[in-house]
Amino acid sequence: MRRPLAVPGLSLAALVLAAMLGLAPISAEAAQVVARVDLSSQQMIVYVDGQPRYDWLVSTARKGYRTPVGSYRPSRMHKMWYSRKYDLAPMPNAIFFRGGYAIHGTPHVRSLGRPASHGCIRLAPAHARTLYQLVGQRGMANTRIVITR
Numbered sequence: 001m002r003r004p005l006a007v008p009g010l011s012l013a014a015l016v017l018a019a020m021l022g023l024a025p026i027s028a029e030a031a032q033v034v035a036r037v038d039l040s041s042q043q044m045i046v047y048v049d050g051q052p053r054y055d056w057l058v059s060t061a062r063k064g065y066r067t068p069v070g071s072y073r074p075s076r077m078h079k080m081w082y083s084r085k086y087d088l089a090p091m092p093n094a095i096f097f098r099g100g101y102a103i104h105g106t107p108h109v110r111s112l113g114r115p116a117s118h119g120c121i122r123l124a125p126a127h128a129r130t131l132y133q134l135v136g137q138r139g140m141a142n143t144r145i146v147i148t149r
Contacts, residue, residue, distance in 0.1 A: 033134055033143040035103065037121055039067060040149055042113050044103075044123070046131060048138075054130065057112040059122040067119050069147050072097040074140040077132065086118060092125060093132035097145045104128055121147075 034047040039060050046054040060067040074095045081094040081104070091104040103121040105128030106112075112124060123131065135143045 033138045035131065035143070035145045037067075037145070037147045038149075039069070039115075039147065042115065044121070046134070048134070054127070056123055056127045059106065059108070059111045059114065059116040061117055061119045062115040065117070065119045067117070067121060067147060068098050068101060069149060070098075072145045072147075074135060074143050074145065077135065077140065079132070091120070093128040095132060095135055095145075103131065103145065 032047075032049060035044055036047065037044045037058060037060070042058055042060060044054075044056045044058045045052050046056075074097050076096045078094045078096075079092070081091040081102070082088040083091055083100075085100060090107075091102060094102040094104040096102040101119055101121075103123060105125040106117075106122035107125070108116065108122065109124050112122065116122070
């Protein structure tokens with residue numbers, strides 16, 4: 001039988017209530033993931049448990065398009081998605097965060113570090129896979145995507 005971990009700030013009553021409701025105990029897997037995208041530097045820094053773990057170049061919206069600024073939770077994930085809007089362009093390891101906007105892998109790695117997309121956030125394929133696996137492990141509810149200018 002698994003025992004709940006002691007968590008500072010949570011009372012015994014809260015832990016008992018969680019157990020009665022059948023909620024999973026708090027664990028390391030429920031830790032926070034934050035992907036911070038800076039549009040001006042075309043860079044993503046991924047924080048895990050408040051510590052920077054990855055620092056990657058991205059491509060965001062080129063002239064005439066836009067990447068939305070704000071703070072989002074992932075809404076859905078697809079190991080492989082094909083854009084219905086842009087000629088079935090492949091979007092591997094797609095993490096959607098606002099309607100049709102997603103973070104995903106791209107074969108156009110030479111464009112990373114400068115605006116080149118229709119609004120999505122493009123990553124190198126290996127980096128997109130790493131982020132996709134991390135969000136899958138930690139959960140979409142424990143992930144934030146923060147996009148700034």
